Amino acid sequence: MNAVFVIAGRILRQRVRDRSAIVFAILTPLGLATAFAMIIPDFSPRVHTVLAVVDEDGGELATILTDEVLGYLVEADIASIEPVADVATARERVDSGDAGAAILIPAGFTADVQTGNATEVTVLAGSGATPREIARASVTRFANDVGATQLTLHTIGDTGGQVDQEVLARVMDAMHEPSPIAVTDSLAAQAQASLATFYGAAMAIMFVFFATQYGALAVLAEREAGTLNRLLASPIPQAAIIAGGALAGMVLGLLAMTVMVIATTFLVGASWGPPLLVAALLVAAVTAAMGISAVVATIARTSEQAGSLNAIVALCMAAVGGVFIPASQSPEVMARVALITPHAWFLRAVDEMTLPSVTLADIAPALGVMVLMGLVTGSVGLLRARRTLVPA
């Protein structure tokens, strides 16, 4: 075991001294993550608009619209409500851009609804499509509820019944109740990392392959340096040469990813999630990267060839795994194909960890898949690497 640490220590010292690990595993991904976060527009923009509201009615139904329906938008930080005195003022606010849209509730609105007469709520739209859609969707939903109320009242009237005040009060109360059928927007409910977090994570998982390769290439590097024979002649288990390389690769990988997590958190405001879960995620990701790099290294004949091959594999897997284009923006089939890469699972787990209530169970599938990928590929790499332990 001592030999494993001695060999790993030498590799780490070498990589720190020649600065290759620092450049490829830390500085490059950190620079790219920062650049991407700064120059690429957010693919999940935060919408916020101002809605001017003219309430000429002041009745109970108008209050439901302004306080409860539009109040939901305020709670969700989607819109601010600005009451204005009249239509002219509302028009002026919209035209000047101070308000994204305006909603006009006419006088007698509540009474018309209660008596089953036609009425209307007007949406004044500005130049922006999003505020207009927000205002229209909110009013449409309210109008549908009102329509249902009117249908109830008409039905009572048509069947010869009298609409007494008690019935009317109960119908009005029902307007305050939430809809008995809850419609869940799966896309809106899906956890999604911020731009800074996404690119920090994406660059970290892509470039960790460049960090772990230094461990995976250890046997090839020893052979080219002429030191493999001397190691083979040493009184150490031959497997220690491979294990030492693997340990060095793991340490470099973890170091690089940890630096990325800390740096992106403080430099670009990335939000990675609970530290313990992040640590578990990094270990799983590095395990996967180490295993894949190990297989790639045994295919090549020289360390230079292995380095190039590893870079190609890392970039291809990154492209497929949603590092450049998030899975949420990809076609469904691509999102499924991406799951053959540890990158996709890593990014999925990072998304999960943006939820405040995230637990280990939430990211366990991603952790399990990545560790499994690492163990399977690492075992193949180990078996193949043992065959390379022959004199140079």
Next chain:
Amino acid sequence: MAVMQAPPPPARQVLPRAVEETPVPAPPATVLSATGISKRFGKRQAVDDVSFHIAEGETYGLLGPNGAGKTTSISMVCGILDRDAGEVMVHGQRLTPATTSAKAAIGYVPQDLAVYPDLSAAENLRFFGRLYGMKGTELTERIGEVLEVIGLTDRAKDRTEKYSGGMKRRLNIGIGLLHRPKLLVLDEPTVGVDPQSRNAILESVEQLSAKGMAILYTTHYMEEAERLCDRVGIIDQGRIIAEGTRRELVALVGQLDKVMLTADGRLAEGAAAARAVGGVREATVQDDRIDVLATEARSILPRLLESVTDAGVVVHAVEVIEPDLEAVFLHLTGKALRA
């Protein structure tokens, strides 16, 4: 002397009681015993049934041209390469690539430089010392000693990438010596080395041998084998074709020493007088020179000079040419050693 086959390892003698009282030095212990080792790479038989042994304090040379099987043989001896057949015992322990205890008795100096260029000499020594289980004060002190021996104390903290080729070679050997091995295996350590460094390396090997270390030395330089080795195994095409001391090998092929006397005077009489000297096989006159063929030229030289001088010859110069291992190799294989 043995030819084509290594002699058995020296066995401890069982002496009669009367003789036991007389102090008899024990024969040197066998440090390395390689018996019938073979290795095949595909269709090529790289090493075929090679056997040799090395005793304490003995320097054994494997002499042969490039590709003869020297490196493959020592790779098996050092446990770097698994063998197809045969047995290797080091310091009483059976050695395989998986053996760690037997390997600890060997100091291996590979043909190619096996040092880390990004580490200093001291760091290289420390790294390999730790792989051999050394640590703490013992390791630090030993590193200092080895640096002194290889003459790199002043440059101990410089990265070896800044060293000259000779300095790297010396460090390469120093790493092999660090853990005080019972057997030092040097694989062509002077290839590509300048004359000064080469001489320093040869002197170091002589000193180590004098201190009792068993040394296995491979080379294709005949003069190195003659200078350093107590016994030489001549290897060609994976087989040891002859083994023994230099004198034994020379005698094996019937080669005689040649003495060339540059002289004037009565040369014919001088040649006749030379033929009468014991050990002289032939004496002929060549222009202003008498050429003498003898079995032990150096030992008969005083008597030879006396005889020819008495016969009326004035000797101006004497040159003694002894048959070398190059000639032996040529005789045995029909080809030059460095072909």
